[in-house]
Every structure is written in C-alpha cells, then in structure tokens.
Amino acid sequence: MRYEGDIYRPPGEWKSYLLQVTVGCSNNTCTFCNMYRDKKFHIRPMADILEDIRMAKAYYGDVRRVFLCDGDAIIMRTNDLITILDTLYATFPSLEKVTTYAGPRSTLTKTPEELKLLREHGLARAYLGVETGNDALLRKVKKGVGARQMLEAGTRLREAGMDLWVMILLGLGGREGSEQHILDTAAMMNEMKPRHLSALTLTLYPGTELYADYQAGKFQPITPMDSLREARLLIEKLEVxxxxxxxxxxxxxxxxKGSLPEDKAQFLARLDKALESGAGMRPEWSRGF
Incomplete structure (x- = not known):
C-alpha cells in the first residue's frame, strides 16, 4: 500500500483498508479546512490503484471494509470506479462494503443512473461534508456549491441507494450568523433525509483563511456555551x-450519540444541564479535531 501525504478518514472507518484513489481534495478552497493544503489534487493512475489492491491482498489476506481516499473519489470516471469496485469485491471474499467521501460538485457531475450503478457495484456509503444549510455561508466559506446544489447532491446520493452520512459544523456561522446557520442546516437535513448526521464543532487552524479572518477581527467565534445552544437548536428542529x-x-x-427521534428528549436534557451548570462538558484541553 502506497500513500501520498497525510491520509484522513471518517472516525467510523477505523477498521477499513484505506485505498487511495485520488490525492487531495478536488475543491480544496474551504476557508476553514487545512486537511489537504499540502497536496495538489490529482487522480492516481489506474495501474497503481489496481497494484495497491494486489499488495493489500498479499498483506492483509482478506478485509471486510474499504474506504476510498482522499477527499473525493466520486470525481473519478464512473467506469474506472466500477473497475475498482469490482476488483475489490473479487479480491476480498469477505468484503461487505466500500465507502468514500463525496464532493458535492463532483456528485452533481454524475447522473442519477451513474450513482445507482456505483451503488449496484458495491459503493455502499457516501460521506458528504455539508457543513451548513445556509446558502450565503456555503458560498462565503468557499464550499464550491450553494444550498440548492448541496441539497441536490445529498438527495441524489440517498436516492441512488447509498447510506448517506452527512457532516455539519457547529460554529461555522460565527456569533453573528449562529442561529440562521443552524435553522437552515436543520431545514436542509429535514429535506435531504440522510441516514446519519454528525455535528462537529468548528476548530480554527492557523494557515486557513478563516483563521486569518479571526485574527483580523472579521470572524467572531462562538463560545462553548453558544456551541451547546447550537447543538440544542439543531436537535430540536431535526425531524428526520x-x-x-x-x-x-x-x-x-x-x-x-444515539438515534432520533428516540433520544431527542435525553439529548436536550443533557444539553440543558450543561448550559445550566457546565455538567458533562469536556475541558478545553481535552478537545481536538
């Protein structure tokens, strides 16, 4: 297995064999993200990808899950992705699922029929970084699409039969845009209907455009208590x-962590308790990204 640069994967893919099919992120302009700044995006040669699969077979013997790295495997030509998927399932008898990050703009270059074909060939789950449902904020943070396009991308993935996992960022709107960010995000989720939703909290990284805005006084981060209020409002408004x-x-x-709507009351109660007394809150030193 050969890798270019640092490799990232969703927390839930910690048991997966990581197969790098693209290097970096096809967008790589998000003002808050520093994950792929050291890489120039490109698609790896098919011969190298297929050779890596053979190397993984010799090393692992068999695997149950594969995650396609880096930030956007969906951008690859559909026929090439099908070749990779078919090769993986033929190589690893116990393979249960193949998953990947999906770029919203790349997803929209695929027809619904192409996405369904990828699902039929075993692309079981797509992770979509929505970040926010607010159109102006999506454009401000240079996500590459607006709210309508983001909604369409997520809906296409779900309707293709993929297990859609969405990530959003608490705090992305800053203090000024906090409430509208969450209201629009909840509204988009209610329409997109992902099967999974992960809410992370914005972390400002030196070297990013958003960090520079923060230093210049153009961006005011929310407080820890604001973050809890955003989480509470999000959960309250979610109807999926x-x-x-x-x-x-x-x-x-x-x-x-749990299921909605079953755990909604419990989640809200825990957040209310933390808002009242700070109970159950992680200390700042123990947080990370």
Whole structure:
C-alpha cells in the first residue's frame, strides 16, 4: 500500500483498508479546512490503484471494509470506479462494503443512473461534508456549491441507494450568523433525509483563511456555551426519522450519540444541564479535531 501525504478518514472507518484513489481534495478552497493544503489534487493512475489492491491482498489476506481516499473519489470516471469496485469485491471474499467521501460538485457531475450503478457495484456509503444549510455561508466559506446544489447532491446520493452520512459544523456561522446557520442546516437535513448526521464543532487552524479572518477581527467565534445552544437548536428542529445522530467527536463540548427521534428528549436534557451548570462538558484541553 502506497500513500501520498497525510491520509484522513471518517472516525467510523477505523477498521477499513484505506485505498487511495485520488490525492487531495478536488475543491480544496474551504476557508476553514487545512486537511489537504499540502497536496495538489490529482487522480492516481489506474495501474497503481489496481497494484495497491494486489499488495493489500498479499498483506492483509482478506478485509471486510474499504474506504476510498482522499477527499473525493466520486470525481473519478464512473467506469474506472466500477473497475475498482469490482476488483475489490473479487479480491476480498469477505468484503461487505466500500465507502468514500463525496464532493458535492463532483456528485452533481454524475447522473442519477451513474450513482445507482456505483451503488449496484458495491459503493455502499457516501460521506458528504455539508457543513451548513445556509446558502450565503456555503458560498462565503468557499464550499464550491450553494444550498440548492448541496441539497441536490445529498438527495441524489440517498436516492441512488447509498447510506448517506452527512457532516455539519457547529460554529461555522460565527456569533453573528449562529442561529440562521443552524435553522437552515436543520431545514436542509429535514429535506435531504440522510441516514446519519454528525455535528462537529468548528476548530480554527492557523494557515486557513478563516483563521486569518479571526485574527483580523472579521470572524467572531462562538463560545462553548453558544456551541451547546447550537447543538440544542439543531436537535430540536431535526425531524428526520430515523436518524443516527452523533455529536461525540473530539471537537464537541458535550458528547452525544444515539438515534432520533428516540433520544431527542435525553439529548436536550443533557444539553440543558450543561448550559445550566457546565455538567458533562469536556475541558478545553481535552478537545481536538
């Protein structure tokens, strides 16, 4: 297995064999993200990808899950992705699922029929970084699409039969845009209807455009208590049923994980308790991204 640069994967893919099919992120302009700044985006040669699969077979013998790295495997030509998927399932007899990050703009270059074909060939789950449902904010943070396009991308993935996992960022709107960010995000989720939703909390990284805005006084981050209020408002407004909801990432102040709507009352009670007394909150030193 050969990798270029640092490799990232969703927390839930910690048991997966990581197969790098693209390098970096096809957008790589998001003002808050520093994940792929050291990479120039490109698609790896098919011969190298297929050779890596053979190397993984010799090393692992068999695997149950594969995650396609880096930030956007969906951008690849559909026929090439099908070749990769078919090769993986033929190589690993115990393979249960193949998953990937999906760029919203790249997803929209695929027809619904192409996405369904990828699902039929075993692309089981797509992770979509929505970040916010607010159109102006999506454009401000240079996500590459607006709210209508983001909604369409997520809906296409779900309707293709993929297990859609969405990530959003608490605090992305700053203090000024906090409430509208969450209201628009909840509204988009209610329409998109993902099966999974993870709410992370914004972390400002030196070297990013958003960090520079913060230093210049152009961006005011929310407080830890504001973050809890955003999480509470989000959960209160979510109507997706069923929804696997996680807010237990290391960046979050109060870890929550469960199912909505079943656990809604419990989640709200825990957040209310933390807002009243700070009970159950992670100390700042223990948080990370």
């Amino acid at each position: 049923d069923p929804l696997h909801f996680t807010c237990d990432h290391a960046s979050n102040y109060v870890p929550l």
